[in-house]
Amino acid sequence: xxxxxxxxxxxxxxxxxxxxxxxxxxQKRSQILEVAQEQFLRHGFAGASIDSIVEIVGGSKSTIYxxxxxxxxxxxxxxRSAGHASDKSDFxxxxxxxxxxxxAFAEDRLAHVLSPLNIGLMxxxxxxxxRLPQIAELYYCNAPVPTYRExxxxxxxxxxxxxxxxxxxEIATQQFIGTLLQFELLxxxxxxxxxxxxxxxxxxxxxxxDGFLLNYAP
Numbered sequence: 026x027x028x029x030x031x032x033x034x035x036x037x038x039x040x041x042x043x044x045x046x047x048x049x050x051x052q053k054r055s056q057i058l059e060v061a062q063e064q065f066l067r068h069g070f071a072g073a074s075i076d077s078i079v080e081i082v083g084g085s086k087s088t089i090y091x092x093x094x095x096x097x098x099x100x101x102x103x104x105r106s107a108g109h110a111s112d113k114s115d116f117x118x119x120x121x122x123x124x125x126x127x128x129a130f131a132e133d134r135l136a137h138v139l140s141p142l143n144i145g146l147m148x149x150x151x152x153x154x155x156r157l158p159q160i161a162e163l164y165y166c167n168a169p170v171p172t173y174r175e176x177x178x179x180x181x182x183x184x185x186x187x188x189x190x191x192x193x194x195e196i197a198t199q200q201f202i203g204t205l206l207q208f209e210l211l212x213x214x215x216x217x218x219x220x221x222x223x224x225x226x227x228x229x230x231x232x233x234x235d236g237f238l239l240n241y242a243p
Contacts, residue, residue: 054092056082062103066145070100070153070160097163104167107146108137119179123188124234126179131205131230134172138206139220143168144213151214173198190243197241205233 060081064073075086075096082089093099119126137143146164154161177198183189191197209229212218221229 053082053084053088057089057092057099058102058106061099062106062142065100065103065149066142069149070096070157075099097159100160101163101167104146104164107140107143107168108133123183124238127201127234127237128227128230130176130179131233132226134202134205135209135221135226135230136223139209139213139226141220147214169202173202176201187243189238189241191241197237201233201237204236205229 057078060078061073064077064081067073068077073096075089078089079086089099093102150161150164177194180189180191180197180201181194184191184194209218209221213220
């Protein structure tokens with residue numbers, strides 16, 4: 026089976042047992058992640074080095090490897106820090122009101138995907154993907170895939186509970202995410218649009234959700 030970056034994990038025992046990590050270790054990990062983020066955004070994936078990160082945060086390479094395993098896992102952690110955490114739900118609200126749930130999901134995704142940090146990471150991936158195809162897969166598997174998976178699971182459960190009437194969950198999921206993100210994402214990625222204000226995000230979220238429910242409400 027072909028190796029996939031979807032399952033890249035931070036490999037230290039401290040991360041595998043987060044509840045046992047000392048405050049000092051958590052602070053060090055956060056510092057490494059902050060510096061790595063800055064280095065990746067400034068120099069790209071290929072240009073950023075573990076040596077340059079060590080020079081800023083102190084310690085040794087082995088310290089960084091103990092937290093993140095390797096450079097690819099460190100980049101994956103930076104991606105997740107942009108709001109793409111694959112170990113938690115993307116739904117900030119889950120209630121009996123499907124409209125409220127989907128609006129909260131849509132606002133959360135718009136805010137994170139269109140953020141300066143995420144746009145910067147996407148621009149790195151686009152610029153370097155030809156030479157380093159693994160980072161394109163790394164981003165894809167740690168950003169859109171978890172979001173897609175969460176929304177699909179939510180819609181599937183809503184159909185089972187007879188809250189929605191959807192024949193093809195795959196198509197409905199693609200429609201929702203595409204309608205929500207495509208236009209604004211291109212504008213941000215090409216540097217044409219500025220980060221949207223909270224009101225614009227909410228207005229877009231409401232329009233997308235209401236249009237979606239118009240099609241799929243039972």
